[in-house]
């Protein structure tokens with residue numbers, strides 16, 4: 001986060017904090033440092049702001065965008081669209097976002113508020129169908145004059161944005177925080193864990209860390225059950241209907257920007273564990289994260305409990321970084337969030353409140369002018 005005057009909101013993209021998840025680590029009996037890279041603090045609210053900015057700026061450098069004329073068209077699960085719509089609002093390009101039906105109303109509303117057109121597409125359409133979000137974007141691009149697809153699935157600036165911003169920020173935070181007796185640190189990124197959608201984040205992070213910082217870093221990618229990104233293939237199992245509620249991670253094809261040779265281990269996650277991890281992040285760490293952040297944490301905790309995780313990562317001083325990709329404000333109307341928020345176990349405090357408020361109030365006691373005066377005029381402190 002900058003303390004200087006920024007030219008526009010794009011200056012607020014990235015530069016997100018790395019925050020200790022000590023309470024979650026303690027509750028799970030971990031001895032390593034569990035750290036969250038909190039991406040909802042980026043200007044557009046997610047990790048995908050970074051690639052949107054990078055792809056637009058690269059296209060401008062290549063002379064591919066003309067202000068007032070170009071129409072940026074992009075198939076996305078929403079967050080790349082929000083980043084693009086933000087950049088294009090600032091720079092003066094029109095935007096059309098094709099968005100599968102399952103993605104939240106909040107994302108559509110934000111896109112529209114930023115001035116984008118939104119076209120919903122059937123979630124169940126396979127990626128290569130003309131009706132999928134990718135198929136519809138291609139059809140629109142062929143017909144619309146000055147239409148351009150920046151294409152996060154193939155654009156090298158997607159992984160590059162993470163190799164040159166997200167990764168270095170994590171390395172900087174870990175190496176500039178010294179080891180102390182109470183908080184020992186290897187001063188290295190020992191493990192990085194992130195969900196995979198296009199795969200740009202995990203690929204770029206892996207390259208930044210392994211090439212320039214710690215070649216022995218273990219890279220763990222998270223893939224929801226129902227998606228086919230994980231390796232070995234046997235992990236993906238038989239895909240029944242392939243549906244999962246969590247947004248932004250998992251696909252039915254392997255995007256070009258996902259380099260699976262950069263990943264050491266894949267963990268498959270299911271919706272329920274993702275959403276209870278979101279609840280844990282909110283209630284114990286005060287972090288207002290979205291569903292895929294829950295998947296990343298749930299996968300991280302599961303991997304840390306494996307034999308490999310115990311041996312290579314769960315020792316004092318090891319730094320295990322979990323990427324928390326977006327925030328809960330994208331999902332406030334989703335039933336899984338309303339369940340977390342509104343259907344909590346009744347707390348002792350709730351019982352006290354009910355008991356207090358059910359007592360018959362004596363209006364004389366509380367509303368006489370004398371009683372009000374004693375409330376408004378505090379007696380001077382005796383010490």
Ligand SMILES: Cc1ncc(COP(=O)(O)O)c(C=O)c1O
Nearest residue numbers: 079197198199200201248292325
């Ligand atoms: C909420 C969320 N989490 C995770 C991801 C995955 O990021 P990547 O596409 O870089 O793999 C995305 C991508 O859109 C996302 O929106």
